[in-house]
Amino acid sequence: MKVLDLRKLVLVNGALLVLLILSAAACTLLGPVRLDLSQALTHLFSSNADAEILLRARLPRVLLGIAIGGGMAACGVVLQALLGNPLACPQMLGVSGGASLGGILGIIFFPNWLLPIAGGRLGEISWIPLAAFLGALLSMILVYRFSLFHGRLHPYHLLLSGVILNSFIAAVIMFLNSIVDFYQAQGLLFWLMGSLSTRAYLTVGFIWFYIVVGFLWLWSKGLSLNLITLGEDAAMHLGVEPSALQRQVFIAASLMIGAMVSVSGMIGFVGLMVPHVMRLLIGSDHRLLLPASFLAGGIFLCWADTLARILLAPAELPVGIVTAFFGGPFFLFLLYREGRRSLAL
Amino acid sequence: MIRPPRFFSVRFLFAALVFFLGFRSPGNAASGSIPQRIVSLAPSITETVFALGFGNRLVGVTNHCDYPAEAKRLPKIGDFMSPSLEAVAAKRPDLVIGVGGATDPEKAREIARLGIKITLLSVSSVTEILSSFKRIAELLGDPEAGARLVVKTTVQFDKVKTRVAPAPRRSVLVAVGLRPLVAVGGKNFLDELITLAGGENIAGNAPQPWLNLPDEYVVAKAPQVIIQAGMGSDTGGSARHWSDLKSIPAVKERRVYSYNSDKILRPGPRIDEGLEDLARLIHPECFDPANSGVFKGSLCEGSGP
Numbered sequence: 001m002k003v004l005d006l007r008k009l010v011l012v013n014g015a016l017l018v019l020l021i022l023s024a025a026a027c028t029l030l031g032p033v034r035l036d037l038s039q040a041l042t043h044l045f046s047s048n049a050d051a052e053i054l055l056r057a058r059l060p061r062v063l064l065g066i067a068i069g070g071g072m073a074a075c076g077v078v079l080q081a082l083l084g085n086p087l088a089c090p091q092m093l094g095v096s097g098g099a100s101l102g103g104i105l106g107i108i109f110f111p112n113w114l115l116p117i118a119g120g121r122l123g124e125i126s127w128i129p130l131a132a133f134l135g136a137l138l139s140m141i142l143v144y145r146f147s148l149f150h151g152r153l154h155p156y157h158l159l160l161s162g163v164i165l166n167s168f169i170a171a172v173i174m175f176l177n178s179i180v181d182f183y184q185a186q187g188l189l190f191w192l193m194g195s196l197s198t199r200a201y202l203t204v205g206f207i208w209f210y211i212v213v214g215f216l217w218l219w220s221k222g223l224s225l226n227l228i229t230l231g232e233d234a235a236m237h238l239g240v241e242p243s244a245l246q247r248q249v250f251i252a253a254s255l256m257i258g259a260m261v262s263v264s265g266m267i268g269f270v271g272l273m274v275p276h277v278m279r280l281l282i283g284s285d286h287r288l289l290l291p292a293s294f295l296a297g298g299i300f301l302c303w304a305d306t307l308a309r310i311l312l313a314p315a316e317l318p319v320g321i322v323t324a325f326f327g328g329p330f331f332l333f334l335l336y337r338e339g340r341r342s343l344a345l
Numbered sequence: 346m347i348r349p350p351r352f353f354s355v356r357f358l359f360a361a362l363v364f365f366l367g368f369r370s371p372g373n374a375a376s377g378s379i380p381q382r383i384v385s386l387a388p389s390i391t392e393t394v395f396a397l398g399f400g401n402r403l404v405g406v407t408n409h410c411d412y413p414a415e416a417k418r419l420p421k422i423g424d425f426m427s428p429s430l431e432a433v434a435a436k437r438p439d440l441v442i443g444v445g446g447a448t449d450p451e452k453a454r455e456i457a458r459l460g461i462k463i464t465l466l467s468v469s470s471v472t473e474i475l476s477s478f479k480r481i482a483e484l485l486g487d488p489e490a491g492a493r494l495v496v497k498t499t500v501q502f503d504k505v506k507t508r509v510a511p512a513p514r515r516s517v518l519v520a521v522g523l524r525p526l527v528a529v530g531g532k533n534f535l536d537e538l539i540t541l542a543g544g545e546n547i548a549g550n551a552p553q554p555w556l557n558l559p560d561e562y563v564v565a566k567a568p569q570v571i572i573q574a575g576m577g578s579d580t581g582g583s584a585r586h587w588s589d590l591k592s593i594p595a596v597k598e599r600r601v602y603s604y605n606s607d608k609i610l611r612p613g614p615r616i617d618e619g620l621e622d623l624a625r626l627i628h629p630e631c632f633d634p635a636n637s638g639v640f641k642g643s644l645c646e647g648s649g650p
Contacts, residue, residue, distance in 0.1 A: 033565035047591035
């Protein structure tokens with residue numbers, strides 16, 4: 001195993017961080033409606049339309065997009081390492097299905113319930129993300145139980161039980177969708193497609209905190225993840241206890257994915273594609289790959305959401321369509337280039 | 346013991362009369378092409394058939410058909426978007442009426458393949474809704490009922506139009522969902538109803554009938570009235586949802602309403618009532634009896650005698 005190249009770590013991540021900050025600024029300034037920045041800044045805290053567009057409609061959305069994009073990409077990296085499967089992605093674990101089902105039950109049974117935080121002083125948050133997170137937790141426990149034999153998580157069972165649970169839940173969701181009334185069904189479908197639309201800084205703050213803690217923990221396991229990709233036996237010889245690491249990483253990633261899906265629905269493709277793109281660009285040392293993927297995922301989703309707001313203005317596209325539409329061809333191009341290069345050696 | 350021949354002949358004639366009358370009666374129905382067993386594939390169609398006075402001919406309706414109350418008791422043939430073919434066929438209908446663009450066209454073809462007459466009516470504009478009244482009445486053999494319903498609806502429309510005519514137009518957002526925000530776009534009969542009610546749809550230039558709007562668009566368009574339709578029973582939810590965007594005039598002036606009714610969401614015979622409800626929400630001052638006289642400011646100037 002190569003020694004971590006500190007210079008590369010700082011250079012790559014520094015560049016990506018600058019790019020992320022520039023993207024965040026650009027995405028906050030871009031949108032389907034014109035924003036008069038000087039108006040917004042002079043009336044920052046009064047009820048001015050430009051200020052509200054900047055601070056209420058766009059900024060929380062951009063911040064949420066960065067957190068979700070980064071979190072999804074980081075989870076994708078560790079899941080691909082953990083399961084030893086290039087197709088592994090956050091949508092595969094069953095957790096996202098559980099979160100969707102929880103959220104949908106929330107929409108059907110208590111669509112407008114609000115939970116006051118700190119006695120209402122900090123505002124109120126919708127119950128729907130909480131229901132979704134509960135669904136994510138339950139499905140995580142289910143998948144975990146079905147894949148744990150003699151104290152070891154088996155990637156094969158993890159992958160299959162996750163996929164099966166997801167398709168089972170998809171059937172339950174379609175069933176619910178066909179028994180609720182017409183307008184509710186429309187709402188459910190829109191929710192399932194995922195959206196970063198939010199004005200609640202409380203939710204954004206919570207997600208940021210949650211994802212940053214989860215990410216830092218995963219990053220601290222970067223070296224062990226490097227070893228585990230060499231194979232379980234090799235990892236064991238090099239001092240990593242694979243079974244403990246697998247359990248911890250699975251739980252950490254599941255908790256992160258559950259929280260993300262609870263807030264933004266299922267936004268596909270970021271968690272699958274960004275890790276592969278970054279691996280092709282900077283290699284697969286997880287100590288470098290994890291932060292780089294986090295930053296790149298944030299940049300990617302931030303722009304995808306901005307395009308989702310602009311492309312069909314005034315209508316907003318589901319952001320998942322944009323991620324797949326622009327991410328897919330780019331990924332195929334990189335894959336082809338890499339294949340040609342490695343076979344030419 | 347001679348029977349009077351006259352008596353015999355009268356009895357014979359009477360019997361013959363009864364015989365022929367009895368024979369003629371069902372023959373009449375069978376020979377004419379007027380459908381007696383109708384299946385409706387949309388709530389709006391069910392409402393129209395009832396409004397035309399032919400509710401007794403309905404033998405099947407969708408799970409969503411709940412108006413008028415009698416419709417709830419009718420046999421169900423499945424969902425609005427995807428009716429059950431078997432359930433439709435089992436009702437042995439001589440006419441099935443669906444809505445173009447909503448009824449699954451594949452299902453419609455299969456119903457036709459079973460030899461059942463099926464008509465799909467387009468109801469995506471007010472004109473089309475009115476002609477659907479006429480068309481259904483014609484299909485049911487009573488064109489005059491259709492004409493009467495059209496007149497009744499247009500008279501109601503005109504009443505509302507005259508009411509709100511003096512008032513300046515207000516910009517309006519009509520939404521059916523909050524998370525995400527699904528709004529009425531152009532190419533939707535609701536967009537026309539908003540205009541008729543003296544409003545101006547802020548998403549009226551969008552080519553889609555329904556669209557997901559970003560919050561920033563609503564802030565930039567600054568609607569004067571926000572109407573939340575088709576939601577659950579929580580009437581405060583909509584006002585709470587917008588309460589942090591104080592630059593929107595509708596929020597500032599407390600003109601955020603929840604309007605929980607199928608009247609405006611169903612392209613059927615209750616759109617005239619729906620239009621009046623919309624007008625009352627957009628221009629309440631035009632319906633205030635105290636305002637029938639002289640008026641200050643930009644308020645409605647009264648509808649006159």
